[in-house]
Amino acid sequence: MHTEPLPADHRPSDQAPADHRRIGRELKLFATDPLAGAGLPLWLPDGAVIRAELEKLAAEEAIRGGCQRVFTPVLAKRALFERSGHWAKFADDMFPPMRVGEEEFVLRPANCPHHALVYASQQRSYRDLPIRLAELGAMFRSELSGVLGGLSRVRQINLDDTHVFCAPEQVPGEIARAAASVQRCYRLLGIEVARYRLSRRGGGDGYLGDASLWAAAERHLAAALNEIGIDYEDAPGEAAFYGPKIDVQVADPAGREETLSTVQLDFNQPERFDLGFIGPDGGRHRPVMIHRGVLSAMERLVALLIERYNGAFPPWLAPVQVLVLPVAEQHEERGREIAARASAAGLRAECDPADATLGARIRRARDRRVPYLTVIGDRENASGQVAVRLRDGRRLEAVAVERLIDEVSRQVAGRYAGLGFGQAEVPV
């Protein structure tokens, strides 16, 4: 993994363990307001930058993985979720229906039913398959106030989700494709897989469909994992209500595990929505549906990354990438000009007003974990070069402004974890 050790000077002085709620507050990434409600975080401008970068990554990865993007509404008639089985098996986690005239609407707990309708909106041939529909959309969970906190337990999640509709024989290829996408994204984000889990049906009546379909789906998933050489742990009772799944487990520094990405195999929804495609024989056949979540919910992912990086994000995710620090008021004009050049090159750059001592402002910038600082004084004004300090404490030889912009732009464009300027980094 090309992860950078966290520099000692970014650890808070009290050595408190990384907690995304505390860091999120300190870095002004998100907030909650009792007037809006618990579990409904407000993304502040700096947090929104991080989320927007991750959404951009999700969109690029979807296209790269052969998906087509769609947009579907956050609510639908209750009947849609009766059809999908959510109403029977998942209603306890859903907000109660809203009555409008004679109709009842519910906030969606998942977008699978909408995507089934997108698939069903046209006649499909075996030549069209696989069809992969991607959407990073909002979903809702009626969690009780008591269990909510930060970004990890929320009532609205914004989930990176893809639904693949394919012929049964295409399943192994699609599982391999999903696993490759997970591995590519994790490498980029510096996330390590703790283990893969094959989550199967358990006892009880919390599951849709008959046992033989489940057994077939579980065999398919196990065979696909074996074929691509992924070791996994067997987990009976951890399946989704509509099908078994591969869970990609990640661990926090304290060793607590959670599921980040999932790949779920579903024979049930295609039945319930009567989906079909015309096969080479001219007959109508049933597709399989694969639910694939790579980056997971933006809330969960950002919470994990805040803790993983202790707020010191790689340059491509940093809310401010370059902070220009004029030594005194007479250097502010030059400072603003440099920040403007960096902004024009597509970087997130700011000029910090000379309203306190330079030492105090450098500390403030470090508290914000800004990766690149440049100090502008008399010498820099005269030479046309700038002195660069990296977030990890290194001070570099003075460089031309263009060199600074080029180096930072390269790190950002490559989504590298390192700070560049000769520091080792691994292209992904």
Ligand SMILES: [Zn+2]
């Ligand atoms: Zn789904």
